[in-house]
Amino acid sequence: MESIRVEQLGKSFRMKKKEEGFIGSVRALVRPQYTEKVAVEGVTFSAVQGETLAFLGPNGAGKSTTIKMLTGILHPSTGEAEVLGCCPWKERNKLSYQIGSVFGQKSQLWYHLPPIDTFELMSRIYELRRSDYIKRRDDLIERFELGPYLHTTVRKLSLGERMRCEIAASLLHRPQVLFLDEPTIGLDVVVKQRIRELILELKREEGTTIFLTSHDAGDIERLCDRAIVINHGRIVFDNRVQVMKQRFMTHKTVRLVLEDEPGEMNLEGVTVLEKNGTGLSLSVDTGLTTIETALSQIMAAHRIVDVTVEDPPMEDIITRMYGDYGKGGMELELLEQIG
Template sequence: MSAIEVRNLNKLYRARVKEEGLKASFRALIRPSYKEVEAVKNISFSVEQGEILAFIGPNGAGKSTTIKMLTGILHPTSGDISVLGLDPTKERKQLSYRIGTVFGQKSQLWFHLPPTDSFTLLGAIYDIDKMILKKRIEELTECFELGDLLKTPVRKLSLGQRIRCEVAASLLHSPDILFLDEPTIGLDVVVKHKIRELILKMNREQGTTIFLTSHDTGDIEQVCRRAVVIDHGEIILDQPVKKLKYDYLNRKIIAVRYDVDQHMEMPKGVTLEKAGKMGARLSVDTHICPIDEAMRWIISHGGVADITVEDPPMEEVISTIFSHQAVTG
């Protein structure tokens, strides 16, 4: 059974047209002109219960608009949406008791209060029995390793600590679906890894369906089994992450801090993008040279002070997908 069904979904915005020149600006005050902007264009997809789906694309692709329509925050211009058998537009209140949401840039925790107080308030909002809420907070505290964070005002928490508390807060009422909108944005590599581990654990132990929007390719590779790629409001790809990874995520970037001779012969599949006295950036085609071999080659030359592996930006991945589709038709 599908947890989410979307058919021919569209969203149009009415945007004000800004005209140049002083005279045009005064005219716009009296008689403004508008244009229609298609944020989402006739998209269709489904998500099965217990599935972890990556809904990915560059900034402005339509990811956040789609997730807001799925959760009832925005009303679609046309098309059909079913989330857990409910219409998010007409049955938003009923749906809110069965879904959880985490928006990377917006908090559901009270800024000046410790998370434990926010949890209590949210428990009252969701009408959770006090004993059940107490047990649920204990389970989530252990799962997300919150410990002393519960008694620390949110304003004093780091971004990574706050995100962990945000995800825990969204799970208080044991939702069937968790919507995560850019949950790792602004986090460092270590904290991103921790958040991804927690998402997988939650799905594995509780069977929670995860709908994750992101422009971070690491979220896709390490968490999701299937990816839907959206760009300019249109779905351009829908396939298993394993195939997406092989076809489009085969380039990695290695940043190394140490002296590198720009004229040094590189292994096949490794190219030098940038070099200086303190280090270099290398591009690795993992189809030709596995990342572990490239790392061994770098370390074997000695003098490595620091080394990191980075993913290419989502914009590059989207460009590669478009190029591939243009060639294959």
């Protein structure tokens, strides 16, 4: 069953042209001139219930504008969309009972109240049956381990604690579709990992459709089935994450601290990015070797004091996609569509 269907969706913003100087300002007041900014252009895709879709793209690509249209916050300039059978901008109220949203950069929790009060308010907004609400709330408190700070005002919570509360709050009414806009932004590795586990648990147990935007390659790799990449408002890639990984997420950065200073390093698939005393940054091409092989080859010659393995930033992956398909290639082929 399709839970999201989008056809030729577009959004242009009309902006007043600002002219320089006093006379320019007066002229702009009397006879304003406008320019048009195309944020999203002819976007078409659909998602089936239970799918986890990564919606990716560089800054300013049109991701948030698309999410705002799909959650009914913005009216499109062209095209159509249906989320759970509702037109988001015409049936926003009805839809809000069935979807949840988390904006990493914008809190939906009341800043000066403890999370428990926000939960209470949301239960009223969503008109939840008291017993259902209590059961669901307690389950989320346990899963998200919110107990210790449930009664602390939101402004005193760390980013990771707040984000766990944000996601729990968005799930109180058991939404069928969850929009997550940068849910792990600014979080440390451990908290990111915990949040990903919780999202995966939810997806497994409740079959929620997840529509996620992130600049973190780890989020996409670990959470999503499929990736749609948008640039300059247009879709340039739509395929399984596995395909995207094989073609474009082929490098990982390995940072090492060794016991002694390393000499020349000549390992297949390994490029030295930086060498600084006993510190070493390597780029490992996972198409040519595995992290495990590279590390065991290094361990054969050195003692490793510390090691971290990082994904390249999403921007690098997207740049690589453009590199492979040719610059200005906004019309990238849609690779084997998901059946």
